[in-house]
Amino acid sequence: MADLGELLRGAAAGERLALARLLTAIENDAPGLHETLPAIFAAGHQAHVVGITGPPGSGKSTLVDALTDEWRRRGRRVGIVAVDPSSPYTGGAIMGDRIRMMDHAADGDVFMRSMASRGELGGVAAATWMASAALDAAGYDPILIETVGAGQSEIEIARLAETTVVVEVPEMGDEVQAIKAGLLEVADLLVVNKGDRPGADLAARHLRAMLSTAGGRILRKPPPIMLTTATSGKGVAALVDAIDEHRSAARSPLQATARAQNQLRRALADLALRRASHDGDWEDVVQSVAKRDVDPISAAERLLGPEKTG
Amino acid sequence: MTDETRSTEDRTTPIRVLIAKPGLDGHDRGAKVLARGLRDEGFEVIYTGLRQTPEMIADAAEQEDVDVVGLSILSGAHMTLLPRVVQLCRERGMDDVLIAAGGIIPDADVTKLKEAGIAEVFGPGTSIGQIATYFRDHARRRA
Numbered sequence: 001m002a003d004l005g006e007l008l009r010g011a012a013a014g015e016r017l018a019l020a021r022l023l024t025a026i027e028n029d030a031p032g033l034h035e036t037l038p039a040i041f042a043a044g045h046q047a048h049v050v051g052i053t054g055p056p057g058s059g060k061s062t063l064v065d066a067l068t069d070e071w072r073r074r075g076r077r078v079g080i081v082a083v084d085p086s087s088p089y090t091g092g093a094i095m096g097d098r099i100r101m102m103d104h105a106a107d108g109d110v111f112m113r114s115m116a117s118r119g120e121l122g123g124v125a126a127a128t129w130m131a132s133a134a135l136d137a138a139g140y141d142p143i144l145i146e147t148v149g150a151g152q153s154e155i156e157i158a159r160l161a162e163t164t165v166v167v168e169v170p171e172m173g174d175e176v177q178a179i180k181a182g183l184l185e186v187a188d189l190l191v192v193n194k195g196d197r198p199g200a201d202l203a204a205r206h207l208r209a210m211l212s213t214a215g216g217r218i219l220r221k222p223p224p225i226m227l228t229t230a231t232s233g234k235g236v237a238a239l240v241d242a243i244d245e246h247r248s249a250a251r252s253p254l255q256a257t258a259r260a261q262n263q264l265r266r267a268l269a270d271l272a273l274r275r276a277s278h279d280g281d282w283e284d285v286v287q288s289v290a291k292r293d294v295d296p297i298s299a300a301e302r303l304l305g306p307e308k309t310g
Numbered sequence: 311m312t313d314e315t316r317s318t319e320d321r322t323t324p325i326r327v328l329i330a331k332p333g334l335d336g337h338d339r340g341a342k343v344l345a346r347g348l349r350d351e352g353f354e355v356i357y358t359g360l361r362q363t364p365e366m367i368a369d370a371a372e373q374e375d376v377d378v379v380g381l382s383i384l385s386g387a388h389m390t391l392l393p394r395v396v397q398l399c400r401e402r403g404m405d406d407v408l409i410a411a412g413g414i415i416p417d418a419d420v421t422k423l424k425e426a427g428i429a430e431v432f433g434p435g436t437s438i439g440q441i442a443t444y445f446r447d448h449a450r451r452r453a
Contacts, residue, residue, distance in 0.1 A: 016372055016373065016402075017372050017375070017402060017403050017404065020372055020373055020374065020375035021375055023375065024375045027323070028323045086324075086354070087349065087350075090349070090350055090351065090352045091324050091352045092324065092348065092349035092350060092351060092352045092353050092354065092355070093324075093349060093354045093355065094345050094346065094349045094355045094357060095354065095355065095356045095357070096356075096357050096359075098356060098357070098358045098359070098370055098374075099357065099358060099359035102358055102359060102362065102366055102370075105358075105362075105365075105366035105369045105370055106363075106365050106366055106369050111373055112373055113373055113374060114356050114374055116324070116354045118324075
């Protein structure tokens with residue numbers, strides 16, 4: 001593998017294979033990556049990072065394709081990272097997000113990368129964040145991170161983005177689904193896709209009614225709810241407008257601070273896990289916990305070393 | 311951690327494979343079966359769908375930085391399309407990417423395809439396990 005600094009220079013100069021190989025190094029947590037990270041972040045142009053998440057089958061890939069069409073019409077260069085789950089048993093994955101994106105395959109101003117989540121040890125949230133930094137360094141803006149909104153790590157990926165778009169469908173269930181905590185709460189923009197289906201307006205109304213501000217206990221105002229039909233492009237231009245508009249709100253000091261806290265929390269957790277799992281004691285400590293000789297919290301403290309005081 | 315099957319020492323990264331269907335084939339059952347089989351063998355499989363031009367395939371292979379490109383073709387246009395994929399990939403600097411083919415390809419054409427840079431041709435009756443083993447043995451090794 002080529003030197004990472006060289007790959008970064010190539011990526012910044014528009015060499016697509018260099019960018020692709022830099023992304024591989026990020027994915028594989030290649031040796032020397034952490035030394036190159038400051039340079040990758042410094043080479044960025046402050047691209048708008050947009051997370052797109054939602055349940056499987058809600059039309060995220062089709063919507064990303066439609067959004068890409070619209071941004072390309074507006075002369076923007078679009079970077080995409082699409083995350084799919086790895087099998088916890090075999091480590092394998094099938095990534096099919098390109099199927100909807102092949103119209104853009106030969107467009108030099110669209111770059112799409114599929115990423116498998118590779119389990120928690122790999123730190124997929126951190127990897128996608130670094131990948132978006134690499135795409136930023138290569139001059140793509142906006143950068144879309146598409147994930148399956150199936151679990152906590154996907155929500156975390158969304159929270160690292162500046163603007164989080166949650167995609168739902170009319171058939172998402174009754175209104176109780178809409179008041180459940182979780183995915184909907186992290187949305188900056190809520191999209192009801194498949195707007196041509198019966199019940200789409202009703203679903204949007206339910207969401208609007210349910211996403212209250214919890215009697216003033218949640219400071220952020222409820223997200224706008226938008227109706228799209230990704231297959232026809234209906235509502236997509238308005239969604240692009242809304243995402244672009246959200247960019248400045250996302251960079252307000254309050255939001256930037258909240259995001260920085262999430263990013264730091266994530267980075268700290270990854271770092272601690274990385275250090276501890278490379279520690280020679282790891283297997284012993286795991287076994288002690290398995291045998292109930294020690295509780296997991298004390299074991300974690302043992303791996304991280306004593307707490308600093310003062 | 312619920313993951314019992316992987317120890318922390320196991321840091322080998324999965325092999326990335328692009329499965330693509332060049333040309334005008336109308337069905338992709340075989341390609342999908344292969345994609346799923348390879349997933350179960352621990353590969354990361356990127357599937358691009360039907361009716362791809364060689365340019366689209368080379369572009370996808372480049373962006374995804376795959377280790378292996380698997381081309382599935384049933385239409386009979388393999389002598390035109392497959393060497394073109396190889397040529398485009400090599401032109402873009404993907405010198406070390408393994409490019410293999412599968413589908414309905416007459417024996418007489420296999421030699422010519424190999425001369426054109428197709429590493430191996432898998433005909434009907436090949437098991438997923440054989441393909442997985444071949445990919446593991448011949449895909450480039452990452453640093």
